[in-house]
Amino acid sequence: MLSSVSAGPRIRSGKKDGGSFQMACGVLIALSGALAAFAFSAIYAKGWIDLEVYREGGAAVLRRTSVYDLVVGERWLKFTYSPFAAMLFTPLALVGMEIAVALWVLISILALEAVIWVLIGRTTVKRRDRRATHTLLAVVAILPLYPVTLTLWNGQIGIILLLAIVVDLTHGKEKWRGIGTGIAAGIKLTPLIFIPYLLVTRRFRAALMAGLGFLGTVVLGFLLLPADSRDYWGGAFFDTQRVAAEQGADFFNQSLRGVLMLMPGSWPTVPLWLALCAVVGTGGLLVAARTAKKAGELAGITACAIVGLLVSPVSWPHHWVWCIPLLVLWAQRAQRTEATLEKVGVGFLWFVFLLPGYIALAILLIYPSHAGMWLMLLTDSYVLSGLLTLLALAVCFSRSDRRRRRHGSGDG
Structure with missing residues (x-):
């Protein structure tokens, strides 16, 4: 999928006015x-x-x-x-x-x-x-x-x-x-997932700069808006009811927690969600780090962002704009390798991010009484796509390692 995408050097223009x-x-x-x-x-x-x-x-x-x-x-x-x-x-x-x-x-x-x-x-x-x-x-x-x-x-x-x-x-x-990523996290907390990613990829200075950038936004907030900063960092930032209080909103929460909230039956939702976050978060960050090593920094960043979307308490469909680099990088790989199956995969993934959301919205607005299992299947397509992306990357790299070991032992 994203593997084998070369990070390459920065491209320089061959024509001064090309593409005008x-x-x-x-x-x-x-x-x-x-x-x-x-x-x-x-x-x-x-x-x-x-x-x-x-x-x-x-x-x-x-x-x-x-x-x-x-x-x-x-x-x-x-x-x-x-x-x-x-x-x-x-x-x-x-x-x-x-x-x-x-x-x-x-x-x-x-x-x-x-x-x-x-x-x-x-x-x-x-x-x-x-x-x-x-x-x-x-x-x-x-x-x-x-x-x-x-x-x-x-x-x-x-x-x-x-x-x-x-x-x-x-x-x-x-x-x-890293400092720009830290500032972005100071605006919206979700980019904090990139700090452990930078640590796992052994980019310690970038992780430090991200942490300092984030800390700088917090300090600035306390200096200029002390009362609001006490309210926010005192617990408002963790109150999911502030962002998911609407009836029916859970149908559009494209995260692991959103899936669990819609599962039929009685579930220990919070413990199960935390356990899934531990597994998906740890495994996903390792996959993202391997992706960065094998396929380049852009692919690694994209995989890391998918991990963040999955483990976040709330991931609305518009948070999944990280489908943009996912589709572009995979489409370029499919075009370069001329793999028909991968081109079909890119088309199917484009379809997933195009149609189900509109269908789900239409059902909820026009036929709210039908917002049941079928609507859940439509809205959870993003979560499934994210999990399958990480799994496909892990399997791809595992097979690549086995082939390299076989060739290495044969050469010996």
Whole structure:
């Protein structure tokens, strides 16, 4: 799957103006998305519920009122990010909702294009014009995926954080790597999974920098928002009811805990979930470390992110934007090896991240009484895909090691 994807050296352009048309098309896509979002928000005032929470969090900072006492909109949403994140969101409170929506969608689509540009440029495509073409085609294929459209529709920050982590851990000076990931974790806690990953891969300096970056956001929060910081780090950050209080929300929790919560019968959910997290977390991080060694840093980062999504208490479909590097890296491997079975696998995985989410949403909105086992099977497809990805990587590397040992003993 992700194996045998070469990390390779950074690609340099073969033509100064190669790919200019494709890049212009990419910018046009981003601008069109922003304009459409602005028009829809202005006319219907629907969608972008998470962005509204971000704005209200930033507004609370400016008003010097409690961020964690906020209740936003008809769905009674609460601010669930750190005080540091609330401070970063203050510029959103200085503009109208329609302007904020347009800017956020524009930045998110540009971030998506930048992520794909980095993924393709760090692997096999050398010429700038071909790299731009591949990037544009990948953007067109990935934009309709449910995690991506839901991220844009909700005004979520996932794609922006994805870009920050990928760039931080694969680009720039080695001595600063990790600090961007730590800051990302200071905004949203899920990137903390990359600290044990860096330790397992023996990148101790990067792990230290990530820890320091995260600690810096916490300290800054206590200095500027001491009351909110005491509330958040005193227990609000671990209160899953703040993010999953809606009836029916468990159907969309794409994590191991979400699966267990929907299992029929009486289960010791918390102990079983913790046991599964220990097994999947430990084994998955080892697989991610092996993936980084065998297939390159981007593949290792992607495998690590999948582990984090599985063990997190709550992983909404829009958190699974890590399907972007998973699909791009696997598609490149399938194209390079010309393996028909792997091309079919890429197509099937693309289908998994495209259709089930929309079907599940339609069932829940139109036929809520049918939200039973079939809906659970649809919504748990992401969890199953993540587990199968880690298992496939483990099996692939195990077979590769056995073949190498056989050849080695034969040569002796």
